Amino acid sequence: MDNVLVIGAGFMGGGIAQVAAQGGYTVYLQDINPEALQKTMAQVKWSTEKLASKGKIQDSAKSVQDRIIPVKDLSIAPKCQWVIEVVFEDEKMKKDLFKDLDAVCPVETVLASNTSSIPITRLASLTKHPERVVGLHFFGPVPMMRLVEVIKGNMTSDAVFKKSVDFINSLGQYPVKVMQDIPGFIMNRISGAAFREALDLVEKGIATIEDVDKGMHYGFNWNIGPFEIADNAGLDTYLRVGKAFSALGAGDLMAKSGILEKMVKAGRLGRKVGKGFYDYTPDGKMTPFDVTTLK
Ligand SMILES: NC(=O)c1ccc[n+]([C@@H]2O[C@H](COP(=O)([O-])OP(=O)(O)OC[C@H]3O[C@@H](n4cnc5c(N)ncnc54)[C@H](O)[C@@H]3O)[C@@H](O)[C@H]2O)c1
Numbered sequence: 001m002d003n004v005l006v007i008g009a010g011f012m013g014g015g016i017a018q019v020a021a022q023g024g025y026t027v028y029l030q031d032i033n034p035e036a037l038q039k040t041m042a043q044v045k046w047s048t049e050k051l052a053s054k055g056k057i058q059d060s061a062k063s064v065q066d067r068i069i070p071v072k073d074l075s076i077a078p079k080c081q082w083v084i085e086v087v088f089e090d091e092k093m094k095k096d097l098f099k100d101l102d103a104v105c106p107v108e109t110v111l112a113s114n115t116s117s118i119p120i121t122r123l124a125s126l127t128k129h130p131e132r133v134v135g136l137h138f139f140g141p142v143p144m145m146r147l148v149e150v151i152k153g154n155m156t157s158d159a160v161f162k163k164s165v166d167f168i169n170s171l172g173q174y175p176v177k178v179m180q181d182i183p184g185f186i187m188n189r190i191s192g193a194a195f196r197e198a199l200d201l202v203e204k205g206i207a208t209i210e211d212v213d214k215g216m217h218y219g220f221n222w223n224i225g226p227f228e229i230a231d232n233a234g235l236d237t238y239l240r241v242g243k244a245f246s247a248l249g250a251g252d253l254m255a256k257s258g259i260l261e262k263m264v265k266a267g268r269l270g271r272k273v274g275k276g277f278y279d280y281t282p283d284g285k286m287t288p289f290d291v292t293t294l295k
Contacts, residue, residue, distance in 0.1 A: 001024055001025055001026065002025055002080075002081035002082055003025065003026050003027075003028065003076075003079055003080040003081055003082070004017075004020045004025045004026070004027045004028070004080060004081070004082040004083075004084065005027075005028045005029075005030065005071075005074070005076060005077055005080040005082070005083045005084070006020070006027060006028070006029050006030070006084050006086060007030050007031075007074065007083065007084070007085050007086060007087060007097065008030075008031060008085065008086035008087035008088075009029050009030070009031035009036050009037045009040040009041075009070075009086075010031070010036055010040070010086065011140055011141075011233075011234060011237075011272065012086050012114055012138060012140050012142060013029065013031070013040065013084075013086035013087075013114075014029070014040035014041075014043055014044055014142075015138065015140060015141055015142025015143055016084055016086060016114065016138055016142050017029045017040075017044065017068050018044050018047060018048065018064070018068070018142065018143050019138075019142055019143060019171050019172075019173065020082075020084075020171060021044075021064045021065075021067040021068045022048075022051075022057050022058075022059070022064050022143075022171070022172070023170055023171040023172065024059075024067075025067065025082075026067050026069070027067055027068045027069065028069050028070075028071045028076045028080065029041075029068055029069065029070050029071065030070070030071045030072070030073065030074060034072075037070050041065075041068070041070060044064075044065060044068060045061070045065055047143050048061035048064045048065055049061045051143065052064075074100070074101070074104075077101055077104055077105050077109075078104050078105055078106060078109075080105070080109060081108065081109055081110065082109070082110050082112065082167065083101055083105060083109060083110070083111050083112065084112045084113075084114060084136060085097055085098070085101075085111070085112065085113045085114065085115075086114045088240060089115065089116060089117065089118070089237065089240040089241050089244050090240070090244075091118050091122065091123070091244065091247070094113060094115065094118065094123050095122070095123055095125065095126050096126070098111055098113075098123055098124060098126065098127050098133060099126040099127060102126075102127035102128055102129055103128075107129050107132065108132075109132065110132055110134060110160055110163065110164060110167075111124075111127070111132055111133045111134070112133075112134050112135065112136040112164065113133070113134075113135055113136070114135075114136060114137060114138055115135065115137070116137065116184075116188055116237075116241045116244075117183055117184050117188065117241045117244040117245050117248070117250075117253075118183070118244055118248070119153070119181045119182065119183060119248070120133060120134065120135040120151050120152075120153030120156065120181050121153040121154040121155060121181045123153075124153050124155060124156075130153065130155035130156070131155055131156060131157040131160060132156075132157070132160050133153055133155070133156060133160075134150065134151065134152070134153065134156050134160055134161060134164045135149065135150065135151025135152075135153065135178065135181075135185070136148055136149075136150060136151075136164060136167075136168065137149035137150075137151060137178075137185060137187075138173075139187070140232065140233060141232065146172070146173050146174045147173070147174055147176060147187070148168045148171075148173045148174065148175050148176070149175075149176050149178050149185050149186060149187060150164050150165050150168060150175045150176070150177055150178065151178040151181060151185055152177070152178065152179055152180075152181065153181050154181055161177075165177065183244075183245060183248045183250040183253065184245065184250065184253045188241070188253070189253055191226070191229065192245075192253045192254045193253070194216075194226050195226045195229075195230060195238075195254070196252075196253075196254060198212045198225070198226040198227065199259060199260075202227075202291060203259060203291070205292070208288060209227045209277050209278070209288040209289070209291070210288045212225055212226065212227060213225025213226065213227050213228050227276075227277040227278070227288075228277070228278065228286075230270065230276070230277060231270040231271045231276035231277050231278060231280075232270065232271050233270065234269055234270045234272055235260060235263050235264055235268065235269050235270045235276050235277075236264050236269050236270075238254070238260060239260050239261060239264050241254060242254035242260060259291050259294065262294040262295070263276065263277075263291070263294065266294060266295075268289065275289070276289070277289055277291070
């Protein structure tokens with residue numbers, strides 16, 4: 001069975017490591033921040049135990065956990081058949097990482113990015129083997145969400161693209177094939193448009209956060225509405241993605257309003273810190289936040 005290296009053990013990296021381990025792969029998980037790595041390993045323990053108690057994973061929670069090996073650096077990379085980059089949404093950081101990985105990994109190793117917005121062709125631009133660079137865009141929380149966009153960069157080979165679709169199937173996830181390398185791919189263009197409109201309506205005082213979310217739930221069968229989705233994803237991540245879109249000249253794909261910036265400045269980063277567009281209590285209560293009070 002192949003080895004998988006996941007770089008970046010935050011909200012998404014931890015989830016990707018977990019589903020890869022659930023799929024039977026040996027997973028190495030690395031982060032520049034040892035605390036993030038520790039926190040994610042605890043989260044994986046909690047999540048696998050919960051899924052096992054509901055009979056939703058085939059192996060025991062312990063054997064899934066044992067297949068995830070935290071590592072301090074990237075020296076294991078040459079021994080991995082899959083490397084998935086899940087660091088901050090920062091083009092330079094990701095490009096440099098791919099350049100370094102390309103120099104040390106055998107040419108058979110697939111180098112994948114979980115970027116939300118940056119074209120894969122740009123991330124591969126400093127590598128000598130751009131044909132092995134592909135986008136694997138998971139959705140969070142990864143152990144709960146089955147969708148993965150598989151993105152073909154302009155230079156991704158057909159063989160690597162097919163292998164990547166097969167890899168995602170082997171995890172029990174559903175691969176949506178993105179055949180042209182455009183900013184935002186497919187799903188974030190659609191959900192970004194909904195979020196942009198929702199924020200505009202709330203900012204103008206036309207609707208409340210709660211009514212927008214409830215409306216999308218009752219009227220369109222969305223499980224949760226755009227504000228709760230944003231809180232789950234992390235508003236700091238949303239802001240970085242919005243900035244990445246702007247840098248690519250595709251700024252209209254995300255919210256233009258300054259609210260997101262103000263929310264992040266006020267430390268309202270979403271569910272992970274207990275406050276975002278809603279305030280969250282440990283017993284699961286959610287109270288909408290009045291964004292018009294933001295300075
Ligand atoms: N949050 C979402 O819902 C979501 C969904 C799909 C894709 N993404 C994308 O996934 C990526 C990560 O997002 P996230 O929400 O997990 O962010 P996060 O902030 O939760 O985690 C990022 C992690 O990367 C680590 N890191 C940063 N630079 C690093 C480096 N050079 N080497 C190793 N580790 C490094 C950080 O310490 C942090 O733990 C971004 O590209 C984001 O756009 C996020």
